[in-house]
Amino acid sequence: MKYKIVSDSASNIRTLENVPYSYAPLHIVIGEKDFSDDDSLNLAEMDKALSSGEKSSTACPGIGDWLLAFGDAEIVFCVTITSNLSGSCAAARAAKAEYEELFPHRRVHIIDSLSAGPEMALIIERLQERICQGAAEPDILRDIQEYTSRSHLLFCLKSLRNLASNGRVSPSVAKICEILGIRVMGQASAQGTLEILHKCHGEQNALSRMVRTMQEFGFSQGRVRIMHNKNERAAQKLAALIRESFAPTDIRISPTLGLCSYYAEDGGIMLGF
Ligand code: X90
Numbered sequence: 464m465k466y467k468i469v470s471d472s473a474s475n476i477r478t479l480e481n482v483p484y485s486y487a488p489l490h491i492v493i494g495e496k497d498f499s500d501d502d503s504l505n506l507a508e509m510d511k512a513l514s515s516g517e518k519s520s521t522a523c524p525g526i527g528d529w530l531l532a533f534g535d536a537e538i539v540f541c542v543t544i545t546s547n548l549s550g551s552c553a554a555a556r557a558a559k560a561e562y563e564e565l566f567p568h569r570r571v572h573i574i575d576s577l578s579a580g581p582e583m584a585l586i587i588e589r590l591q592e593r594i595c596q597g598a599a600e601p602d603i604l605r606d607i608q609e610y611t612s613r614s615h616l617l618f619c620l621k622s623l624r625n626l627a628s629n630g631r632v633s634p635s636v637a638k639i640c641e642i643l644g645i646r647v648m649g650q651a652s653a654q655g656t657l658e659i660l661h662k663c664h665g666e667q668n669a670l671s672r673m674v675r676t677m678q679e680f681g682f683s684q685g686r687v688r689i690m691h692n693k694n695e696r697a698a699q700k701l702a703a704l705i706r707e708s709f710a711p712t713d714i715r716i717s718p719t720l721g722l723c724s725y726y727a728e729d730g731g732i733m734l735g736f
Contacts, residue, residue, distance in 0.1 A: 466594045467536030471524055471551045472500035473544035474583035475690055475720045482591050485532040487524035489544075489551065489722040493517055500721030509721065520629055521722060523551035529558035538600060539571040540590050540607075542583050544722075545655030546575045548631050570600075574607060577655030580723045581688035581735025582616040588686065615680055616651040617660075619669040619697075619732040623647065626726055632657050648672045666697055666730075673734055674704045680736075684710040688735040690717055692724045697732055 467483040470476060474486065488501040491509060494517035498509050513519065523544075524532075533539050541559070546552035552575045559571035576583045589610050593603045620640065627637030636659060640647055645662055646669035652658040660676065663669035687705055691698040698716045705712055719727055727733060 464594075465537040467534065467539050468542070468587055468590050468594070469529075469532045469536075469539050470542040470583060470587055471544055471555075472720060473549070473551070473579045473722045474542065474587060475580055475717065475723055476584055476587055477502060477720070479587065479591060482594050483534075483536065484587075485534060487528040487532045487551075487555075489524060489549075490522040491519065491721050491725045492522065493519040498721060504721045506721070506724060509724070513725070519625065519725070521725060523549045524554055526554050526558045526561065529555050530562060533558065533562050533571060537569050539569075540574060540603070541571055542574045542576055542586050542590070544579050544583065545577045545651065547577070547655040548579075548657070572604060574611070575655070576611070577653070578614075578616040578651040578735075580616065580719060580727075580733040581690045582614055582651065583735075584688050584690075585614055585686055585735045586611060615677075615682075615736055617673050617676055617734045617736075618649055618651075618657075618727065619663075619666070619673060619734075620647050620649075620727060621730045622728045625728060626657065629726075631726070632659075648676070650676070667700075670697065670701045670704055670732075673701060673732075674708050677705070677734075677736060678708065682709065682736055684712055685736065687712050687714040688717070689714065690719045690723065690727075690733045690735075692719045692727045692729055692731045694730045694732060697730070701732065701734065 472488045488499045491498040493512040543552040623637035626632045648661045649659040689698045702714045
């Protein structure tokens with residue numbers, strides 16, 4: 464097949480059916496240890512290293528990682544984590560320039576998700592669907608542009624510590640979370656930054672808020688992807704609330720992997736629709 468879908472590990476997608484697929488791993492660095500967010504990652508070990516309280520940070524894929532992921536594909540659709548919080552998209556753009564110069568008949572389309580996790584997964588699934596239907600390249604691009612203008616990401620977090628210590632939210636915003644029992648509900652903004660919408664007392668309230676926010680966005684039916692960091696119970700509860708509130712909906716629940724687990728932290732929930 465002449466098409467390939469490529470993303471970075473912030474999509475939490477490791478494999479895909481029917482269309483060639485690869486991803487470039489981000490890295491989580493804890494003290495001396497470097498955890499590559501790929502199949503070799505042991506999440507329990509990463510959690511253990513994190514609980515040591517050592518200094519931690521993350522790193523985006525390099526140009527070489529992206530070139531490796533492009534492989535020898537003729538046409539690549541490359542979905543990255545938001546360019547406003549990570550250098551991943553910039554590295555992908557540099558890799559595209561190199562790839563297209565090296566192979567003048569190949570093309571790479573960079574799709575900046577302005578988001579992460581389940582919203583990236585939705586974009587990947589949409590590409591997969593269109594490619595399998597045999598859609599032409601310009602039609603796929605137009606369709607994806609339209610799709611991403613309607614898709615959203617909401618999140619519910621217990622702690623913003625790692626986001627704050629890595630400069631992805633301001634320390635004053637992160638402080639909100641230090642009050643016991645407070646959940647922060649927010650969204651990926653149109654600019655692809657983290658935007659807090661509500662401070663909620665308790666998880667149940669935060670989940671109801673998420674559903675209400677979906678209604679405000681005009682969601683009626685369609686795909687919903689929920690990703691969670693060791694919080695299957697809340698993910699199931701959210702799925703049940705969504706089923707009660709909307710027409711039959713295709714909901715799938717999966718765990719966050721390395722990068723999203725690190726930033727969403729224990730109990731964190733991400734919702735793409
Ligand atoms: O390049 C790097 O080192 C990666 C930096 C990534 C920073 C943000 C990751 C957010 C992951 C947290 C909740 C959802 C926020 C969505 C905002 C767009 C998940």
